[in-house]
Amino acid sequence: MKVPIKLVLILMFFLLGGCADRPSFTSIQKVLKLLQKSESVQNVIDVKNVQEIDSYKKEDEFIVEVSFEQHFLLDLKEAAKLMNDVITATHPELSDNSSSVSASHQANLERVLRDKYGPFHKGDIRQRYINLVFKKSDDQWPFIEQRHGWKDFNVRLFQKTDADVDQK
Secondary structure (H helix, E strand, O other), X not given: OOOOHHHHHHHHHHHHHHHHHOOOHHHHHHHHHHHHHHHOXXXXXXXXXXXXXXXXXXXXXXXXXXXXXXXXXXXXXXXXXXXXXXXXXXXXXXXXXXXXXXXXXXXXXXXXXXXXXXXXXXXXEEEEEEEEEEEOEOOEOOEEEEEEOOOOEEHHHHOOOHHHHHOO
C-alpha cells in the first residue's frame, strides 16, 4: 500500500510540532541517566528505581517530577574511610604520613557526607524526590537545573522487617 507523501509530511509536521510544547522524551531520558550517575557514589551509594512521577508546563519552564532510591552500601565511617583511601591513593601529595592528619581528614569527610546525605548506615534505602527543570529557549527545551522536590525520607522506616512478620 502506497502512502501519499503529503500525508507523511503532514503527520511528521504534527508529530514534530507537538514536541515544541515540551522537551523530547529522549532529552528527558538523557537527563534521568545523568541524574542516576550524579546521585550515585561508586561503592558507597547505588541509585535505583529512577521514575518520572509527573511532568507539567509552568510558565516558560517544563518541570519533571522524579523519584528514585539511594541504596547505601557502606555506613558513614566506612564511606569516609573509602573516600580518604581513594584521595590518598590518587593524590599522594595531599596525604601526610601522620595518623592524626589522616584521622582529621577522615573526620572532615564524614562531616561532608553527613551534611550531604544525613546520617546513614549500611543497608539504608532513601527515597528521594526532585524536580528537573527545562526552560524553553528558541524552540528548544534545554535542561537548566535540578530542584529539590519533597522532603526525602528513609524507606526502611516504612518497611516490615522479618521481626515484624514473626511477631504476628
